[in-house]
Amino acid sequence: MSIQAPKGFNDFLPGEQYGWKDSYRWQQLEEHFRKVAGQYGYQEFRPPLVEFLELFVHGVGTTTDIVTKEMFNIVPRGDDPDPRRMAMRPELTAGLCRMYIENGIANQPQPTKIFAFGPNFRYENVQKGRFRQLHQLDVEVFGAQDPAVDAEVIHLSLDVVGRLGLKGLTVNVNSIGCPVCRPKYREALQNHFRPHLAELCEDCNTRIDKNPLRLLDCKKDSRHPAQQNAPVGLDYLCDECKTHWEGLLANLNALSVNYQVDTRIVRGLDYYTKTVFEVVSPKLGAQSALWGGGRYDGLMETVGGKPTPGVGFGMGMERVLMALEAEGLLEGAFPARPRMDAFIATMGDVARPAGLKLLYELRAAGISTDIDYLGRSLKAQMKYAGKQNSRFVIILGEDEVKNGVAAVKNMDAGEQQTVPLTDLVRHIQTIG
RNA sequence: CUGACUGUAGCUCAGUUGGUUAGAGCGCCUGACUGUGGCUCAGGAGGUCGCCGGUUCAAAUCCGGUCAGUCAGCCCA
DSSP, X not given: OXXXXXXXXXXXXXXXXXXXXXXXXXXXXXXXXXXXXXXXXXXXXXXXXXXXXXXXXXXXXXXXXXXXXXXXXXXXXXXXXXXXXXXXOSOSHHHHHHHHHXXXXXGSSSSEEEEEEEEEEOOOOOBTTBXXXXXXXXXXXXXXXXXXXXXXXXXXXXXXXXXXXXXXXEEEEEEOOOTTTHHHHHXXXXXXXXXXXXXXXXXXXXXXXXXXXXXXXXXXXXXXXXXXXXXXXXXXXXXXXXXXXXXXXXXXHHTTOOOEEOTTOOOXXXXXXXEEEEEEOTTSTTOOEEEEEEEOTTHHHHTTSOOOOEEEEEEEHHHHHHXXXXXXXXXXXSOOOOXXXXXXXXXXXXXXXXXXXXXXXXXXXXXOEEEOOSOOOHHHHHHHHHHTTOSEEEEEOHHHHHHTEEEEEETTTTEEEEEEGGGHHHHHHHHO
């Protein structure tokens, strides 16, 4: 084997045989997302793929796995006067906050409703549904704390996949409070788990001081009795968070969103406050989360902006496409590749230049057209046109050129007629 | 990083208890008509059997190592 793609980096090629890696399906998923987000009033932001490392450290959180062990770092050249490290973005939210601050978007009409999508990079152990270059569809709302916005964002995310036919998903929601109430809950968790530390795993022993909420989503110790009767975060919410939580549920009910309250989801990113949610599919194996998100009212301040509430989600494009494939919905979700309108088959040295001239005339008229570049026989050109699924084959030989006509074969009907060159565009547009 | 499984043609895979020029299907190219696709038929191109070493008269096959891939732990999208 010669050189291969790096581990966790996928190739996307055109062709249905590539399944969820079919580049045409990716193109359609992106267009679909643009359309749905547009209908909800969201506008596209395009953050760079690289930011200063500092932004992600502050934005994503110093205790997160993403920052502590999964960052693709970029070390500046030795002769670069700016010595700051940069990093490939591991997620989109931090960069979007930076854009919002740096461009003074807060001075535009609020709230700011953003969609974005593209590749993110995490130095992970590769597995089914988990890659080092992963793609996300992302939505953020800055500048509104109304729980109706949390509900809108959740509804939007479900709408995106719902319109593609994906069903049987579980929507888990929870509230993890705010800087006012979370310390009390953290303390309650620490007091609850501390007596059992000797029986818990190494990670849990570290987490109890750094991030006790994540004791709850430890898989190793999930069956430990201390997990079963652990304090529930919802019981510790302050008045403001409690009101927000109840408002969220009321709004979700009003929108007929089918959700489950799961008090164990806490999310792996530090910036969340109040609402957190996760949507999982039963069809994906170990990496079952299709998307997740929540509210992060403190994030904008953390990365250097004025206090601004925010809520959003990141949806895994690979996982959505894989779930569609597992459900047999890939063909149904995305229409078939558009056909070519015409293929020009020429014979001989006289017809060739005439064919090339015609090729560009048809293209200029908006007719998708191709021609043979391998000097093949007429038979082989016909065969090739058939494989390309062209609607028409325009045949040019010496006789046709001499008479200013072309033999036009309708490949579906198998019929052929003689058409004046001056009438070709209209002929194809009429029938096609 | 740990564990399990897997590496043979572009793709999906056969390959017997080690034995001569390593096979099939699909795909690709050419021909069966000196100007007509899909079907059929004939032919062709394409492989240092992941790599290195060992055992043997002989290794795709057995052994060791190594690299790569897949899935799982962990974590998340």
